[in-house]
Amino acid sequence: MRAIHVTEFGGPEVLRLVEVPDPRPEPGRLLIDVSAAGVNYADTHAVEDSYLSRSALPMIPGGEVVGRTEDGRRVVALADRYGGYAEMTSVREDLAIDLPDSVSDGEALALIVQGLTAWHLLRTVGRVAPGESLVVHAAAGGTGSLAVQLARIFGAGRVIATASTPQKRDLALSLGADVAVDADAEGLKDRLTEANEGKKVDVVLEMTGGPVFDESLAALAPFGRLVTYGMASRQTPRPVHAAQLMGRSRAVVGFWLMHAVGRPGMYREPMSELLEMVGDGRLKPQVGCVYPLTEAARAHEDLRARRTVGKLVLDTSR
Known part of the structure; x- marks a missing residue:
């Protein structure tokens, strides 16, 4: 072969x-x-x-x-x-x-890693509650584009997308984001706060690392959660100290899909839900x-x- x-x-x-x-x-x-x-x-x-x-x-x-x-x-x-x-x-x-025959090869491939990851980022580790503000980095990518849509389905409040080009930001808006901002790390904390109508944000889904991680952590409101699930920049963020978390009651949570595989209710069940949402048109990979x-x-x-x-x-x- x-x-x-x-x-x-x-x-x-x-x-x-x-x-x-x-x-x-x-x-x-x-x-x-x-x-x-x-x-x-x-x-x-x-x-x-x-x-x-x-x-x-x-x-x-x-x-x-x-x-x-x-x-x-x-x-x-x-x-x-x-x-x-x-x-x-x-x-x-x-x-x-x-x-099912109604799901194309590409749609199925979008769900098996990136769809499951987006589901768990929102449900399992981010625990996004109805009405909470959410930042989705790389919102035009495979995981991000699904996370934006799932956030709307699951009842999130203000959904803030980041992306590197105007075309990608337009895509994120078309998928349901309330606002889309430039993904560049410089000044990102201020752009996220401004996009959330002057308030710090509740949850950030972060897969870049480096300065983007640092700026995202700084943008968190009390009881906010930063979920990190990638290292796309190949840069290491500054170390996070306990006082940084305690001082604003913030949390940093890591996620890797392989830890969900094989655990009861964490693989086949969310995948079945994702396939159902694609089948009835609510979710468009x-x-x-x-x-x-x-x-x-x-x-x-x-x-x-x-x-x-x-x-x-x-x-x-x-």
């Missing part, structure tokens, strides 16, 4: 298309003929070995796939051993979810560019350069 094979850690240049042996059947696992694979920002970390879990070489990147099982079921699944950027892969049976498998490196380049919106997809047939 064709697959993207990584034999050395690095940037997009290490992603190479080669022929590798097909995966073999194993107890408790499903073989999937992959029709499409999702591209996540975490994949860019995995191929340079800078993510939360260590990568091992050689590797086939990619943590989410849509395809057909050997008995013909159409499923979306987390690829727990990576392996998604390929024409075939093997996944745990319990991580495969049957798909934003599918961005679809790249041929041969251009996986370009997908990583575009993602790292912030040239993308929505969910990025690799078409394994090309």
Whole structure:
């Protein structure tokens, strides 16, 4: 089969298309003929070995796939051993979810990591209460575009989006954000406060790190929560001291989706809810560019350069 094979850690240049042996059947696992694979920002970390879990070489990147099982079921699944950027892969049976025909490959891929992440950011760790103000950074991206919509569905108050270009900010507004501001770190705290009608904000969903994290923490109201779930800037924020949190009764909470996988009620159930919302039109995943498998490196380049919106997809047939 064709697959993207990584034999050395690095940037997009290490992603190479080669022929590798097909995966073999194993107890408790499903073989999937992959029709499409999702591209996540975490994949860019995995191929340079800078993510939360260590990568091992050689590797086939990619943590989410849509395809057909050997008995013909159409499923979306987390690829727990990576392996998604390929024409075939093997996944745990319990991580495969049957798909209705009404949900496209791209929509399903938008939900399995980014949709579940957005759901948990709001429900599980951010615990956004009805009427609370919410900041969604990178609101035109895969997770952010879903978080904006889910915030509206779940009854959040003022939803403030950040994005790097006017076009991305317009997209966030069209998805339900009340206001959208420039994502640049300089002066961000003041822009967020102004966007919240002069008040500090209740919850921030933050995946950039560095100065954006620092400014977001400074923008929190008493009892506010900053939920951090990414390191897109590859910059480390300043250390957070207990007095900073106690002094304004603020909280910083981390989230990584893999801690939810396998826990009762935290994987299949929210995924079922997300699929239902897509099916009845309440939730509209934003599918961005679809790249041929041969251009996986370009997908990583575009993602790292912030040239993308929505969910990025690799078409394994090309």
